[in-house]
Amino acid sequence: MSIVVQKYGGTSVATVEKIKYVARRLIERKKEGTDVVVVVSAMGKTTDKLINMAKEISNNPCRRELDMLLSTGEQVSISLLSMALKEYGYDSVSLTGSQAGIKTRGYHLKARIADIKIENIKKHLKEGKIVVVAGFQGVNEAGDITTLGRGGSDTTAVALAAKLNCPCEIYTDVDGVYSVDPRVYSKARKLKNISYEEMLEMASLGAGIMETRAMEIGKKYNVPIYIAKSEGNIEGTYIKELSEEMEEKVITGLTVSDDDLMVTINNIPYNIQNISGIFEELAKKDINIDMISQTAAVDGFVNVSFTAPKLEKDIITKIIEKIKKRLKGIEVKMETDITKISVIGLGMRNQSGVAARIFKIFADHNIEFKQVTTSEIRISYTINTKDKQKAILVIANEFNL
């Protein structure tokens, strides 16, 4: 019998009524003769509420205990969903991450799946049950409950599909993957297909539909993924292996992010230790640096710019104070009104000149850019936030997104 893993996010199970609706959808699928494993997140804003309780106790709550706390959110969802399935007359069983055999390693709050002991799930499937698995959680070698961090439920779902060698369907509050986020460009087209690599770039650039880790697993194990709305039957987007030949277009998608700030440090005495020292300090505090640009040395001094999450502003400010004490004479500027705009497409591999076309568009429309970085299938620009809408429009027009 064929198997499918489905995943429903927090908004799709936000109320008891929505949970019942998901149950009915699962039953339809089961009736078609498919074995169903379903991964669910915590109901609606549950996780936020739990975090707020923890914050009332500590600004920096023990991470092990926070995992113990947060994992209850999914446990509530799975039990209610399994009850609903049984109420409708279908046998089912709910399993916590631990019971589902999800073994993790690494830090609490951002553990990684090390392995899935799939036997228990298989046993229940064999007994004809719909298996309801708690997303976002597992158990480490010490027997402690761990959570997988942002997008953890997607990761659970794709990893289960990889292990069960079956497709994975992600049901969410958006109806597929668009060339550009429809909230910033209303004329964006929904993509019928997208490759793992393109989706991975879009995910890592904050497209907000799926997290990078889930996509990495999908790509590694070649799991066919389908993203669609949890309500209704609107056709969504398939994520799968695509060759660039299949695609006539150069650029598949455009992503926009206002989540980063940009730090520019001028007049650094040129010396490799000075530069690496700055990034070592940032790494020590786990600051996720994104775009780095450095000018060539002039008169023995260099300028460096980098972007980092706005959320980390306070820590970055402290680190800069520390660096200022060591590197006398440097000038530091922190800009928060910047936007990162990226274009992604497998087609770029074969077509050169995409960067040049965008440089020309920016010049024609008087859009200043501060940084540019490229990968094989992506080009990203840092621009002023005031130019965001204009930049989206002119790029989308140029590349027919």
Next chain:
Amino acid sequence: MSIVVQKYGGTSVATVEKIKYVARRLIERKKEGTDVVVVVSAMGKTTDKLINMAKEISNNPCRRELDMLLSTGEQVSISLLSMALKEYGYDSVSLTGSQAGIKTRGYHLKARIADIKIENIKKHLKEGKIVVVAGFQGVNEAGDITTLGRGGSDTTAVALAAKLNCPCEIYTDVDGVYSVDPRVYSKARKLKNISYEEMLEMASLGAGIMETRAMEIGKKYNVPIYIAKSEGNIEGTYIKELSEEMEEKVITGLTVSDDDLMVTINNIPYNIQNISGIFEELAKKDINIDMISQTAAVDGFVNVSFTAPKLEKDIITKIIEKIKKRLKGIEVKMETDITKISVIGLGMRNQSGVAARIFKIFADHNIEFKQVTTSEIRISYTINTKDKQKAILVIANEFNL
């Protein structure tokens, strides 16, 4: 190092502030040089809220899934309490029932503790940690989460104390055990000591302070138990092995319960199958029958009265309809305005005439009683609820409660 098991109920951990207060109390105890294991219940009305969600899905939710759901309540409490302890600088670890090694058997929602694999708790105590254990829950042989039913957290605490061979302190919203519930008799005295057997009778009669099962384990393993208020330092009540010689008084306590209804069936053709058939029907539906009285047969007919929980009224009514069809000519009366009043005391073993004294008091004060049953250390009467206050007063006066 000496060990103590403490237990805090739902009202004692109802808010984050109260959890912090409990953490500070635990630390005081730890500072005195005692290893501390603490058992906590779900916060405030959490369990009720979870049950209401389940009821929105099903009138009769799957019991396994209900256990999965309810167990999250304690998991939230233990994680927050452990966070608070660490925030105050004390090392601690929270453990679910499963992680604490609490193995259960029997039905979901009313599982019994089969054994406690105490090694994990001992390991953490050895490392100097305050060990925070989820009450009310365990794991069965199939690896499913189970809950222990009413008073389950008390049971967890006393069973842990039995296994760790240490005293158990139950902190709650009452400040000890009273001769009579102060809510019904304001002049009641708080007892400094009470024996296991007396407390067991009081518990089974609905004194509402501790559940029967916890007391049974306490008695069996001779666990010294102390019951006191979770706030402040008012001296509570010790439950321990007492010999009647130590006590000059005949009666230790009086309990009152309005939770039962009384069914009287008249004109049953006398025949042992007829009588036992009635109780078999009730047992089949798991109806907990309490006081049974039967008159001697007159002209081949007998009358039977029994009490049962008011909560089961609907089911009992249905069973009676069924019995009426089989036993033509019987007359059935169901009374809900009845009260069960019981007096308890080890002293009764050596002093006869307690029942006679109460009969006389009742007669003197014109209090009608419908049933009377006795055990070695207890006498219970069913009376009309309208006579309740008068009965409490005259008995309390007579026996100086």
